[in-house]
Amino acid sequence: MTTLPTTITAGCPNALGARYDGEGVNFAIFSEHASRVSLCLFDETGRTELANIDLPERTHHVWHGRIDGLQPGQHYGYRISGPYHPDQGHRFNPNKLLVDPYARRISRQPRWHDALMGYEVGAAQADLSFDTRDSAPYAPRSIVVAPATDWGDDAPPATPMSETVIYEAHVKGLTCRHPRLHAPGKFRALASEPMLDHLRRLGITAIELLPVQAFLNDRFLVEKGLTNYWGYQTLAFFAPDPRYMETGDIAEFQRTVARLHSAGIEVLLDVVYNHTCEGNEMGPTLSFRGIDNASYYRLADDRRYYVNDTGCGNTLNTGHPMVLRMVMDSLRYWVETMHVDGFRFDLAATLGRGPGGFDPNAAIFQAMRQDPVLARVKLIAEPWDIGPGGYQLGAFPPPFSEWNDRFRDGVRRFWRRDPGRVPDLAARLMGSAPQFDHSGRPATSSVNLLTAHDGFTLMDVVSYNDKHNEANGEDNRDGHSANYSDNMGVEGPSTDPAVTAARAQRRRNMMATLFLSQGVPMILAGDEIGHTQHGNNNAYCQDNATAWVDWQGADDAFLAFTAKCIAFRKAHPILRQKLFLHSRERALDGIEDLFWRRADGAPMCRADWEDPELRLLVVELRTASGTPPYAALEYAIVAVFNAGEAVEVTVPDAPEGQVWSLHLDSSRPDLAPEPVEGSFQMPAEAVAVLVLEEEQPV
Structure with missing residues (x-):
């Protein structure tokens, strides 16, 4: 059996997580309501628990200790004791091994078993019961990592927002079916030369990645033979997801970013700080719930239950200073250590909601706006959620830009020939001024999109009148019903030359409209080559050919037209201005524009x-x-x-x-x-x- 150093000293509370300094590792974790925090050390395989050591010091609710001699690669987790009173919001259970919220690396997905639950599955009023089984055989391990790699001469492109063209992509979905990539489906494939050639040919300046922070495969999906493909169930906000890595070394992600930067392409991350993967009171105890449920989550008046503004079972409590700190530390980590160039915030309306509703001056927005690290990167909000007052398009403070669903719907409806759509199209072409021209915000506040991961692909917008989500196992009840699509007379694939020509023309019309509009254009990976999801407009669980970009069936003619539109936009700065244009004389130069x-x-x-x-x-x-x-x-x-x-x-x-x-x-x-x-x-x-x-x- 491997022998580990286990002598622990007080250490330091300042830097949360597991920090290796060349001679040992300092461990620090926040829990306001815990009575005991135990650090569990495992062998190099992560299978055998070798030591269970109480952290010896507690400073302002941060528990900490330092062990000399521990090295990077050390597997660890926590067991935390405290009150188990769900009706008071406390769900401590030391039988459950917990992931460090600051873990820079995790070992694997949980292996689903009832022992991962803090309660006895099947008991009456189950979540009030207490489960004594050890979850360690099924839980992920946190892993100590060394400090950042040597970045050399990496230089972020720092592309102005007005010159940005965003390409929304899924790491695996974009790369796994490409015939000429190294390590398809992994981070490294994003920076393979054929992919860089494609992005450069298109004229892309930024690739926006669907969640790459370590996330959960939901149990209900696994039991149906499906998977959490998109990744909107975060488990660890600092750790790259293991499924996208070859060796587990975080340097794989860093090298990918550096290579994309060398090609002039920024890297934006889709991040999910509105909820976690632990779900509601019937969900697993994997990390936050067992560390300090009452601090990490927004709880209802009956504190047994969770505020569910996200529709995912829980809502992260960013109003708590230590939870807010975790979010800010995570964002800075991805900028300073991983060198990413910006973030798209999933369900960002949730982040700004307080007791009085949505507040553009919420603490988290103020923290981001004043932060000198985040001041140099792009911040993009998804300006809605399902909570009260959840639609907040145009309400975010500068420097946020926002996904603009009114652009998406307005352009689709105009080209579908819906009556009376000309005034709306005019507004969309000019950067959606009715929504964004206030508070000193620029025209680049609007991120214009025709499609995104959530919804039809562009090919499906012109091929289906109705969603076809049967493969998701929810009897086609999931996904949007208001798609403003038009199948041109045939539902689904067609070999009729008139239908295929009409579909190609409609796609060109919409793509041209996107790149002739003020604001920041974003295209969905695969749209430029005619990828279809066969009418599935909610492919969140389709880790298969439905969602993977089909490179073999690429529409090269449409690819060339899309590149032509992007090149035209880049050649004409009049199409990408920061100031809003209006049908009146402008005070700056006295010239109607x-x-x-x-x-x-x-x-x-x-x-x-x-x-x-x-x-x-x-x-x-x-x-x-x-x-x-x-x-x-x-x-x-x-x-x-x-x-x-x-x-x-x-x-x-x-x-x-x-x-x-x-x-x-x-x-x-x-x-x-x-x-x-x-x-x-x-x-x-x-x-x-x-x-x-x-x-x-x-």
Whole structure:
């Protein structure tokens, strides 16, 4: 049997977690209501418990101790004693081995067994009972890690938000079916040269990863032969998930980030600080519940139960200073040690909810806003949850940007030809000013999306009228029903050339609309190559070919068109401004910068805006300060969005020495720029863009 050093000294309470200093390990863990905290040490396999040592000191509710001679790779966990009074919010049970909330690495998933529950499964009023079985054979182990790797000359790209193009992706789903990647399904695959080539060809500046902090495979899914594919059930907020690692060394993630940075691509993490994987009172005792249930979770008036604003059984109590500290420490760790470039906060409305409802000045937002480490990274909120007053689009304080579902729905409904959608499309094109143009917020506050992991893929938006989630095992009750999709006359796959052509045209229209809009564009991985989930709009449990990106069936033509749209956006800063554009003179330069026109070139009037049958929107954007080769006396773009029949569109008069040139026509994806004089024939159901350019000598 392996012999471990077990002599423990007081250590230090300042740095929470297990900290290796070259000579030993300091352990520190917060628990306000515990009466005893025991550190459990395991052998190198993690199977055999070799020592159970009480932490000898308690300083301001932080229990701590130091053991000389312990090394990185040491497996450990905690057993914590205290009151077991669920009706008072306390659920301590020293028979349960607990993951350190600050663990930088964990060994594996829990192996589901009733012993993981703090109560006796099947007992009357079960969660009030007390289970005496040891959970160690089934629980994960925390693992001590060495300090950060040598980063060398890693330089985060620091791409301005106005120049950012986000690519939302799942580590495994993006890479596991690619035929030419090293370590498919793992972190390293994200930085393989074929993947970097793809991202660079597209023009992506940031990859936003679905949760990679260690998460749980829910028991009810495992028992149905499914899995928690997306990862929104966090177990350890500091540890990369083991399933995405080859050796377990956190340097795998660090090297992946560095390689992406070298290609000019930022790394954003989707993070879940609103709840944990332990669920409600009937869930397992894996970490927080057994460490200090009454501190870590928001409890109901009857403290036996949990506030469930997230729909996941519990809500993390970020109003508690030590829980808030854990969140902030986690965020700083991922920036300083792992070098990520920003975060997307899942169900962020939950983070800002206090006793009086949602508060944009909630403690957690104030903490993030003042933090000098977070000041240099991107912060993006998912501005809703299922709690009271849960829809908070536009309500977050700067510097947060927000996912904009109104952009998604507005663009889908316009191209679906719903009546009266022109005014809404106009708002979406201009950065959703009604939601975001206040409190000094920039136009980049709106993260514009057509699709995301949660919902239909872009191919499915044009292929299905209804969701088809039967494989999830919930009788198709799960997932959104209001998808604003259109199957073009056939539900699902079709070989009819007219149907496939109409679907391709609709996808091009929507993708062009995305990249012609003010704000920050985000695309879902796989949309650029036509990936389908066969109508499943809630593939959270589909760790299979349903959700994995199909590289073999890639739509190369649509990939090329998407890259063309991104390149056009990058070439024209007028499409990615920080200030909101309005149909009035701007105080800064006294020049009108936004004009809404009818097909005949006349300004839109109130009757036009109120016409429910109007299907055409023409917008002219101007600026006096273009960049080469668009630094003419005046620089302008005219974009035409036509969900109706073909029509003659009159273009504005070009100043002397300049000419209008048609650069983009979604009905002709391979179009090379061509001059336009006076007017042009706008195709039915298409997008076209003209640029005011210097007239070339004959």
